[in-house]
Amino acid sequence: MLLKALPLVFVLAGLVLYTVxxxxxxxxxxxxxLSGPGEQGxxxxxxxxxxxxxxxEANHVWLIFVLTVTWxxxxxxxxSIASTLAVPFFIAALGIILRGAxxxxxxxxxxxxxGVLVDGAFAVGSLVTPFALGAMAxxxxxxxxxxxxxxxxxxxxxxxxxxxxxxxxxxxFSAYLAAVYLSADAARRSEPDIEEAYRRRALAAGAVAGALxxxxxxxxxxxxxSLYAGLVHGAGLAVLIVxxxxxxxxxxxxxxxxxxxxxxxxxxxxxxxxxxxxFARWPVLLPDLTVYQAAAPHDTLVAxxxxxxxGGAILFPALGLLFALTLRGHLGTPGxxxxxxxxxxxxxxxxxxxxxxxxQARLAVALLIIGIGFLNAADAPWxxxxxxxxxFGFILVAFAAIVPRALTQEG
Amino acid sequence: MTHLAPALAPVHQQYLLEARQMQALSxxxxxxxxxxxxxxxxxxxxxxxxxxxxxxxxxxxxxxxWSRIVLALFAVGVITGTILSFxxxxxxxNFTATFGSVFGLGFAIExxxxxxxxxxxxxxxxxxxxxxxxxxxxxxxxxxxxGFTGSLTVIAVNAWMNHPxxxxxxxxxxxxxxxxxxxxxxxxxxxxLIHMYIAGYMVTGFCVAGAYAFGRLRGRWxxxxxxxxxxxxxxxxxxxxxQVLVGDWIARDIAVEQPIKLAAIExxxxxxxxxxxxxxxxxxxxxxxxxIGIPHLLSLxxxxxxxxxxxxxxxxxxxxxPPINVTRLSFQTMVGIGTLLALLGVFYLLVRIRxxxxxxxxxxxxxxxxxxxxxxxxxxxxxxxxxxxxQPWVVYKVMTTAQSVTGAGGIPVGxxxxxxxYLGVAGALIWILRRLANRPxxxxxxxxxxxPTPQPA
Ligand code: HDD
Ligand code: HEM
Ligand code: HEM
Numbered sequence: 001m002l003l004k005a006l007p008l009v010f011v012l013a014g015l016v017l018y019t020v021x022x023x024x025x026x027x028x029x030x031x032x033x034l035s036g037p038g039e040q041g042x043x044x045x046x047x048x049x050x051x052x053x054x055x056x057e058a059n060h061v062w063l064i065f066v067l068t069v070t071w072x073x074x075x076x077x078x079x080s081i082a083s084t085l086a087v088p089f090f091i092a093a094l095g096i097i098l099r100g101a102x103x104x105x106x107x108x109x110x111x112x113x114x115g116v117l118v119d120g121a122f123a124v125g126s127l128v129t130p131f132a133l134g135a136m137a138x139x140x141x142x143x144x145x146x147x148x149x150x151x152x153x154x155x156x157x158x159x160x161x162x163x164x165x166x167x168x169x170x171x172x173f174s175a176y177l178a179a180v181y182l183s184a185d186a187a188r189r190s191e192p193d194i195e196e197a198y199r200r201r202a203l204a205a206g207a208v209a210g211a212l213x214x215x216x217x218x219x220x221x222x223x224x225x226s227l228y229a230g231l232v233h234g235a236g237l238a239v240l241i242v243x244x245x246x247x248x249x250x251x252x253x254x255x256x257x258x259x260x261x262x263x264x265x266x267x268x269x270x271x272x273x274x275x276x277x278x279f280a281r282w283p284v285l286l287p288d289l290t291v292y293q294a295a296a297p298h299d300t301l302v303a304x305x306x307x308x309x310x311g312g313a314i315l316f317p318a319l320g321l322l323f324a325l326t327l328r329g330h331l332g333t334p335g336x337x338x339x340x341x342x343x344x345x346x347x348x349x350x351x352x353x354x355x356x357x358x359x360q361a362r363l364a365v366a367l368l369i370i371g372i373g374f375l376n377a378a379d380a381p382w383x384x385x386x387x388x389x390x391x392f393g394f395i396l397v398a399f400a401a402i403v404p405r406a407l408t409q410e411g
Numbered sequence: 412m413t414h415l416a417p418a419l420a421p422v423h424q425q426y427l428l429e430a431r432q433m434q435a436l437s438x439x440x441x442x443x444x445x446x447x448x449x450x451x452x453x454x455x456x457x458x459x460x461x462x463x464x465x466x467x468x469x470x471x472x473x474x475x476x477w478s479r480i481v482l483a484l485f486a487v488g489v490i491t492g493t494i495l496s497f498x499x500x501x502x503x504x505n506f507t508a509t510f511g512s513v514f515g516l517g518f519a520i521e522x523x524x525x526x527x528x529x530x531x532x533x534x535x536x537x538x539x540x541x542x543x544x545x546x547x548x549x550x551x552x553x554x555x556x557x558g559f560t561g562s563l564t565v566i567a568v569n570a571w572m573n574h575p576x577x578x579x580x581x582x583x584x585x586x587x588x589x590x591x592x593x594x595x596x597x598x599x600x601x602x603x604l605i606h607m608y609i610a611g612y613m614v615t616g617f618c619v620a621g622a623y624a625f626g627r628l629r630g631r632w633x634x635x636x637x638x639x640x641x642x643x644x645x646x647x648x649x650x651x652x653x654q655v656l657v658g659d660w661i662a663r664d665i666a667v668e669q670p671i672k673l674a675a676i677e678x679x680x681x682x683x684x685x686x687x688x689x690x691x692x693x694x695x696x697x698x699x700x701x702x703i704g705i706p707h708l709l710s711l712x713x714x715x716x717x718x719x720x721x722x723x724x725x726x727x728x729x730x731x732x733p734p735i736n737v738t739r740l741s742f743q744t745m746v747g748i749g750t751l752l753a754l755l756g757v758f759y760l761l762v763r764i765r766x767x768x769x770x771x772x773x774x775x776x777x778x779x780x781x782x783x784x785x786x787x788x789x790x791x792x793x794x795x796x797x798x799x800x801x802q803p804w805v806v807y808k809v810m811t812t813a814q815s816v817t818g819a820g821g822i823p824v825g826x827x828x829x830x831x832x833y834l835g836v837a838g839a840l841i842w843i844l845r846r847l848a849n850r851p852x853x854x855x856x857x858x859x860x861x862x863p864t865p866q867p868a
Binding site: 057058063064065067068073075076078080082087096098102103147149150151296297300311318319325372377391394398399402404406407408409 | 418421457461465470482487489490491492494496497499500507508509510511512516518520522523525526529532533538542585587589590601638641645649650653656657659660663715763764767817818819825828829832833835836839840842843
């Protein structure tokens with residue numbers, strides 16, 4: 001039982017992280033569009049661009065994580081929602097392409113006209129993607145997706161009151177998170193006017209998101225009654241209250257310029273909303289499908305848990321390193337060129353001891369012949385292993401024999 | 412074999428062909444890009460390492476400029492890969508719903524691998540001048556490793572689709588799933604992986620070297636260019652002959668595991684002893700027209716025996732045969748290009764060994780300009796051979812592509828939108844790569860003759 005639920009916990013945790021981390025990246029795209037004119041507008045845009053640079057790709061992978069764990073652990077669930085919700089899913093895909101491509105382009109855009117064009121594409125992607133993903137979540141939570149291959153309506157499953165509210169809420173919330181994050185970043189770089197600009201934006205976006213959340217509750221009451229019933233009883237109610245408190249507290253922290261804690265408290269508010277859905281409808285995933293029915297066979301679930309735990313053990317230290325370097329300002333811009341620091345001017349690594357060229361050449365030829373013999377003449381699998389390693393050895397030894405010498409001789 | 416009962420009720424999809432083309436388009440965009448993710452980081456790190464060893468700033472300039480290209484291509488690789496992940500649900504929901512529990516683990520592990528790749532690319536590309544030189548170099552190592560593990564897991568999925576194991580069908584339902592065995596205990600995995608990995612080095616090496624060859628033909632040539640050309644060129648020229656040997660290995664694996672694919676590749680209709688190999692030509696009515704036949708060669712190549720029996724297309728009903736000419740032509744394209752590139756590689760290596768310099772004839776540089784695109788064509792042609800040659804199956808002999816497709820409407824609309832978007836991305840990518848290439852060189856190095864590079868005419 002626990003085993004069947006555990007991957008869902010991973011999926012939901014991944015979803016929270018994606019909403020909080022990548023959501024802020026989407027929001028940054030929205031603020032680039034709403035930056036206002038003139039010199040300050042340009043600085044507001046550039047600030048949004050530079051703060052996200054080193055981290056957005058890593059943040060984006062949480063979506064891949066959510067997707068792959070879902071289709072491994074709950075394949076029927078994923079097949080049903082992806083086929084019925086094909087339209088918003090595809091819109092989200094196009095939005096992600098727009099964003100990624102314009103991100104890559106921004107570093108090459110030098111004239112301001114190019115910059116405006118790229119920022120426009122970026123903003124469209126940043127608006128459309130959270131809306132589409134939010135609308136999908138709304139459709140699932142409102143239990144409008146039947147089990148089956150595109151068995152539900154292509155349109156009403158995501159263009160209904162709950163979906164639209166959740167979609168708009170996702171956009172507002174992304175904008176809010178981004179503004180909080182960017183204020184904190186500007187404060188760290190001691191740029192008070194940018195900090196203030198983003199603080200105002202954070203308060204405005206937070207107010208909108210809060211209002212939408214209340215509207216959302218009313219819409220859920222009218223449009224998705226079983227979800228509403230779950231949300232106002234027991235554990236559902238508890239997390240709902242946590243969410244409301246956390247949301248209010250986050251606004252207070254922003255008003256008091258305590259940006260760093262504000263981010264964590266805001267993250268708690270999202271986590272509580274997502275947990276609220278899980279508690280309210282547990283164990284129902286889709287109208288005719290529970291978590292237990294959807295779960296993959298035992299060995300697959302064990303494999304998923306092992307993979308996620310082992311992967312996480314490598315991943316989290318690495319993520320910690322990335323964020324620590326970013327926060328301490330150790331990561332610059334790849335576009336800025338500078339003279340190499342004095343430290344590298346004279347070789348830092350000593351000349352490695354190397355074998356003579358004639359020996360290397362003979363070794364390379366020997367490896368090539370052994371490789372052909374074992375890979376191409378022999379038929380046994382073990383022989384192929386030896387063959388492949390010999391051929392890789394040939395490439396490496398020959399490269400070592402040719403290149404360093406070729407590079408240092410000429411010139 | 413029992414008939415499969417897919418997890419979701421099967422549907423009729425009018426636009427199956429468009430769905431397949433959409434999948435093919437997405438792959439054709441993704442796979443050339445990821446070659447750079449597989450191979451380029453290792454070249455960047457080698458250049459940086461030479462810089463650390465010798466203290467010569469030219470290497471650092473090379474590494475630094477290349478790292479920006481890695482970053483831009485990675486960003487596009489990420490989005491095209493995301494599209495592929497979405498398409499597993501968007502286009503083939505029944506495949507994912509039925510077999511997600513068997514193959515999905517591969518993508519889940521791949522996800523972690525790309526996570527680490529994204530993290531360290533961020534640190535490496537944004538950490539120049541900010542991290543100590545040694546630590547900066549070390550921060551690039553995980554990129555090389557994750558480029559390999561990422562391809563390992565994806566290819567494991569593809570090898571599983573071509574040679575499905577690790578589960579049983581009981582009354583049409585998937586039972587006794589063993590995901591580790593399905594993905595990593597698969598005999599096809601290793602040949603496919605090594606072939607793809609080497610293809611990555613060929614595509615990257617020839618494309619990068621080709622860019623400098625193009626510059627050289629226009630008189631843009633100095634120490635910087637010589638360094639930046641020698642590294643990728645040598646790697647690609649060493650990889651090219653090895654690729655032919657690995658290709659022979661993979662073909663022998665196919666002969667055993669997927670005889671119908673081999674028959675399609677060769678256009679062999681009748682099961683034959685001592686089958687001959689046909690080069691060029693066109694398949695109609697069970698035979699090759701206008702091809703050059705070499706007696707016994709097919710038996711010899713596939714089974715190492717003069718009179719070995721090679722299974723023909725006649726052993727399966729017409730509905731279970733892949734499109735013969737597409738499979739055959741793409742295979743011949745790959746092998747033809749692979750052979751020419753191997754010859755080009757051997758020529759370079761001989762000149763290098765005998766006179767210790769780059770070849771001087773302009774023809775060599777003209778060939779190099781073409782070699783990058785040609786390697787990319789071979790890459791895509793190889794995947795067409797694999798994927799089209801597997802048709803009509805998506806999971807070989809278990810599930811057909813028609814059973815796996817979505818029931819949603821609007822595929823032509825999505826297909827058109829994707830084409831337009833990708834054309835836009837391609838235009839944008841070319842534009843940014845030209846921008847990056849045309850930036851003035853950024854290191855004023857003492858005693859280097861070619862510091863400020865002229866813009867190309
Ligand atoms: C630079 C690219 C490149 C080059 C020069 C070659 N190949 Fe290749 N080939 C690939 C790139 C590729 C590939 C795109 O990477 C494929 C697709 C699936 C795979 O594993 O590798 C492939 C597949 C592939 C297959 C089908 C495998 C399957 O269906 O699973 C065969 C039989 C060969 N190759 C054989 C060869 C031979 C005999 C070559 C000798 C000249 C050759 N390839 C050169
Ligand atoms: C790791 C996994 C995979 C790899 C590396 C791979 C590779 C490719 C490539 C390169 C093509 C392009 C062929 C062309 O240009 O015509 C292709 C086509 C295709 N792929 Fe795959 N593929 C993979 C997984 C899948 C999956 C999961 C499906 C769906 C169930 C799939 C179904 C198809 C189909 C239907 C085509 C079009 C073939 C045709 O037009 O006849 N492949 N694949
Ligand atoms: C021949 C097969 C494939 C190979 C060798 C391959 C390899 C790679 C590599 C090396 C990357 C890193 C990005 C880069 O360097 O540009 C990448 C990115 C990606 N690939 Fe593929 N891939 C293949 C097919 C697929 C398939 C079939 C899928 C999904 C169904 C997929 C999904 C992804 C995703 C989601 C990313 C982005 C990861 C990120 O966000 O960092 N790839 N691929």
